[in-house]
Amino acid sequence: MKKQAAQRIKVVVLSAVAVLSFGSWLVFTVLLPRKVLGERLHQAMSVVCVCKLYAADHRGKYPEHLADLIPEYLPDDTFLKFSTHDGSRQLTLEYFGGAETDPPDTVLIRVSAEPPGGPVVIVHSDASGVIQSAP
Numbered sequence: 001m002k003k004q005a006a007q008r009i010k011v012v013v014l015s016a017v018a019v020l021s022f023g024s025w026l027v028f029t030v031l032l033p034r035k036v037l038g039e040r041l042h043q044a045m046s047v048v049c050v051c052k053l054y055a056a057d058h059r060g061k062y063p064e065h066l067a068d069l070i071p072e073y074l075p076d077d078t079f080l081k082f083s084t085h086d087g088s089r090q091l092t093l094e095y096f097g098g099a100e101t102d103p104p105d106t107v108l109i110r111v112s113a114e115p116p117g118g119p120v121v122i123v124h125s126d127a128s129g130v131i132q133s134a135p
Contacts, residue, residue, distance in 0.1 A: 045127055052127065
């Protein structure tokens, strides 16, 4: 009887460890990256909205440089910085400028991938955005 009870406890403990291991894998390899990419996309789309506010005050032209948004439209450059999920390094933010009259699918902002070769965040001049997988 004691052997059977000990065996059952062992099976329960091993099952719990397996479930917790799977849960950790799921969080760190699937859910966290998606959450981070979603937040990055939202931030980039917000930057484009600020560019649209700028354009409304400047004859439909987006700023030549994103730094031109400071301090009138943004208090500082904090919102223009995109970091890796752990904050260890800055990601490259490409800004292409233009005008509100550009075609809606014109790329206005691209945020580099993390890790290299991974998905990039792209926002168009109509403020629509996508998370695009590497080719």
